[in-house]
């Protein structure tokens with residue numbers, strides 16, 4: 391799916407009147423199948439940007455276009471169908487605590503199913519091999535029949551990512567997918583997510599606090615600051631200086647520095663983890 395933002399601004403309904411808009415005058419085009427990482431300090435508007443792309447909140451100004459259509463002008467049925475092609479994966483996946491992992495993963499397919507098939511799938515998992523294969527890619531095959539509330543936070547986050555692999559969506563909008571993972575797991579998980587999106591030809595937009603992971607695994611990086619576009623560059627052009635400007639007065643969120651040399655290929659050894667938080 392192609393995603394285009396034209397001078398988009400957005401304000402959260404609960405925001406104070408004195409608070410600036412969470413996203414301001416943002417123009418951006420993400421081609422179908424492209425992979426983009428969004429970085430920036432806390433409060434920069436990264437999550438809001440994903441919510442806008444996912445049609446979870448309407449813009450207050452400007453226009454969003456998904457495959458050329460403005461979703462907010464579509465009839466309700468068409469908007470619902472369009473939302474079925476969008477996957478917004480929140481930082482903490484909404485997994486019912488008593489649910490089995492297999493059911494939670496297969497729930498990724500629900501948007502493509504009718505009502506009865508959905509109910510049947512929730513009661514009796516329909517494609518256990520597919521759930522197992524998705525979990526295996528995140529090193530969680532042994533948790534297939536475990537209850538979700540018996541998993542660690544990091545395991546739950548990976549179950550959420552395995553569910554993404556089964557989703558019928560053509561745009562994956564993934565919010566801080568690595569926040570509960572250790573550095574090794576984080577790299578493994580992002581590699582799997584990026585590969586999965588490529589295999590499915592899905593557009594992937596991920597917000598990331600780990601700047602080094604973003605630079606190593608995504609070809610294009612968008613820097614957000616105070617709701618505005620600070621830069622939109624190929625990963626190799628995101629220099630230490632640019633990052634210092636992006637995180638100015640938020641240096642505590644950017645530990646270390648950007649690689650001085652061009653970003654390594656996916657799978658290659660990467661510099662020490664830069665955690666932003």
Ligand SMILES: Nc1ncnc2c1ncn2[C@@H]1O[C@H](COP(=O)(O)OP(=O)(O)OP(=O)(O)O)[C@@H](O)[C@H]1O
Nearest residue numbers: 402403404405412431432433434435436437438439
């Ligand atoms: N539900 C809400 N109601 C009111 N204001 C909100 C809401 N959600 C976010 N905001 C405000 O919008 C701005 C952008 O927040 P957003 O969550 O998009 O930033 P972020 O870059 O994702 O931050 P973080 O990295 O901490 O998750 C912030 O000023 C925040 O306080």
